[in-house]
Amino acid sequence: MKTKKALSKRIKITASKKILKRPNHQNHFNARVDSNHRRNKHGDMATPHHLIKDAKHLISNF
Numbered sequence: 001m002k003t004k005k006a007l008s009k010r011i012k013i014t015a016s017k018k019i020l021k022r023p024n025h026q027n028h029f030n031a032r033v034d035s036n037h038r039r040n041k042h043g044d045m046a047t048p049h050h051l052i053k054d055a056k057h058l059i060s061n062f
Helices: 035-040 049-058
Strands: 011-013 019-021
Antiparallel strands (some): 011 019
């Protein structure tokens, strides 16, 4: 089965096989929120447990 490219562009798999993703609403309306909220959007976050099973199914080399 081929890897779903739409998903592979949005996640990162670490060496210990954890799936990381970007936080929601990161690129829009940053001028309206305060600096603490903007700073918390930086970086990757762990994928919720209910999405890990679906993500593993859509990535062929996992």
